[in-house]
Amino acid sequence: MQPPKSQVKATLLKNARIKADYFCAELEMASIPQNALPGQFVHVQIPDLSHRVLRRPFSIFNVEQNKLSLLYKVVGEGTRQLSTIAPGKELDIVGPLGRPFSPLPDKSIIVAGGYGCAATYLLAKNAPIKPLVLIGGRTSEDILLKEEYEALGCEVRISTDDGSMGLKGRVTQLLQQAINGQSWLAACGPIPMLKALAELMSSLNLKGELSLDKAMCCGVGACFACVTKVKDATSPDGWRYARVCAEGPVFNAEELIFV
Ligand SMILES: Cc1cc2nc3c(=O)[nH]c(=O)nc-3n(C[C@H](O)[C@H](O)[C@H](O)COP(=O)(O)OP(=O)(O)OC[C@H]3O[C@@H](n4cnc5c(N)ncnc54)[C@H](O)[C@@H]3O)c2cc1C
Numbered sequence: 001m002q003p004p005k006s007q008v009k010a011t012l013l014k015n016a017r018i019k020a021d022y023f024c025a026e027l028e029m030a031s032i033p034q035n036a037l038p039g040q041f042v043h044v045q046i047p048d049l050s051h052r053v054l055r056r057p058f059s060i061f062n063v064e065q066n067k068l069s070l071l072y073k074v075v076g077e078g079t080r081q082l083s084t085i086a087p088g089k090e091l092d093i094v095g096p097l098g099r100p101f102s103p104l105p106d107k108s109i110i111v112a113g114g115y116g117c118a119a120t121y122l123l124a125k126n127a128p129i130k131p132l133v134l135i136g137g138r139t140s141e142d143i144l145l146k147e148e149y150e151a152l153g154c155e156v157r158i159s160t161d162d163g164s165m166g167l168k169g170r171v172t173q174l175l176q177q178a179i180n181g182q183s184w185l186a187a188c189g190p191i192p193m194l195k196a197l198a199e200l201m202s203s204l205n206l207k208g209e210l211s212l213d214k215a216m217c218c219g220v221g222a223c224f225a226c227v228t229k230v231k232d233a234t235s236p237d238g239w240r241y242a243r244v245c246a247e248g249p250v251f252n253a254e255e256l257i258f259v
């Protein structure tokens with residue numbers, strides 16, 4: 001059963017650039033961190049974004065007592081505004097939202113692309129036997145949390161498209177090299193990466209879960225802005241649309257239909 005969600009006022013404790021366009025924010029709040037499960041997200045109202053009323057979804061990167069951290073990339077107006085907010089400011093936050101990852105079995109692999117490594121960090125943190133972690137990015141500037149995963153006791157391997165760090169190539173190539181009897185994979189990253197991963201998992205007969213990053217509006221299952229195709233044997237066409245915010249963001253890799 002998923003934990004209850006709440007809407008809280010959170011105090012921004014830290015908000016600093018970690019590298020390139022990536023920032024880490026730490027927030028203190030009365031509830032949410034205590035209930036958060038790996039892979040869930042929060043919906044953040046960004047202050048002073050007056051003409052854009054929609055909240056922005058961010059994975060719950062880490063939790064400690066009543067503190068919750070986000071790792072975010074500046075990609076547009078909302079995230080740019082968020083990056084300028086000074087500690088001390090209050091933010092309105094709803095969460096924890098969405099379906100979490102299942103706990104990792106003993107021989108598991110985590111695959112993360114870009115800021116997707118924020119969605120899988122708590123999963124690795126909670127795992128009694130640490131997974132092998134594969135992190136992919138376009139360049140070394142997009143490789144995040146390597147040291148943090150290593151500090152958890154995970155072995156971390158890297159790939160970059162331009163070869164500036166780790167293997168030169170895609171994270172799927174890294175997976176092909178790394179696979180060694182693991183039975184489960186959990187991943188988060190850009191949709192093209194997840195599509196390639198799902199195909200490779202099918203050919204390797206590797207089970208697991210993928211967390212989808214889809215643009216959202218309401219974040220609570222009411223508007224259907226975030227739908228994705230999933231297999232459904234009970235529907236006449238064999239598929240249906242699932243709301244990523246409410247039925248995901250984590251899905252079994254086998255149930256997703258990538259177009
Ligand atoms: C469940 C979930 C978890 C997420 N976790 C994180 C996270 O941990 N860290 C992080 O940096 N981002 C995360 N995102 C993505 C983040 O929500 C968007 O980057 C953010 O909403 C963009 O807001 P903006 O106002 O800056 O950009 P906008 O001005 O709204 O858009 C700028 C550009 O980004 C694109 N965009 C907007 N939303 C998304 C999206 N969800 N995915 C891909 N492209 C998008 C737009 O199409 C546009 O091209 C997550 C998204 C989801 C659905």
Ligand code: FES
Pocket residue numbers: 215216217218219220221222223224225226227243244245246
């Ligand atoms: S964002 Fe509204 S249903 Fe998912």
